[in-house]
Amino acid sequence: MEKRVVRAKEAKIEQMPGWVTYDLIEPQTGIDTKTMRLGLVELNPGEETKLHYHNCEEIFYIIEGTGFIEIEGVEYEVNAGDGVFVKPNEKHMSRNKSDKLLRYIFVCSQPQHPWPASDTIAV
Template sequence: MTKRSQAVITTAEERPRDGWNDPVHGRISWHTLLSSDITPTDSMSAGIAELGPGDELKPHRHDPSEIYFIVEGSGIVRIDGEETTVRAGTTVFIPGNAEHGIRNESGAILKFFYVFPTGSFADVVYRFPEN
């Protein structure tokens, strides 16, 4: 019998904070909200990420496409070398394998909701350029 997805209602406060703080990845934290390894869901994974003032998720690639929805603050998204200013209310579609990153050049927190079309966030393999 195939396990069926279930409805899930959750908050960031209910999920552990994860993140990176190093020269390769940059400085970013996130809460994985939906992922088949932690919730009874499939086909999509999602979470909410936060960049403090001056923080950055360094340019990287991964196979699945991704969506960012800017919830709070403003920043600069770079996709395949093109930079665009984003602010609360902006939606960004990032094609699979496009090199992309996001940085916060403001003095306030930048929060964004992200979604991948894969059941488990663990299936998303981040590939960063060699230093």
């Protein structure tokens, strides 16, 4: 039977200083996806991700906290319930300037991995 569900305990975890990424839907977790990738980011208070870009679209859905998503030098404040769209090759990063955890789901239109993925270029 083809794998369709990835349990939280099966996620590929990437621990970075100040943040954690849980990769759920992607080839490395046993899902035969060809065009999409899904994961969760937890960004600690006062931390930020690296400025980077991809050759694919990316969508964020903020599930907890308040923070900022910077896209091409413009900083957008985000709160729980907000969605964000990043076009291919746009430089972007996340910042948590609050004193609480920022959690968001991301969906990329290509399942490239690991960090830095062949489609992810740190700036």
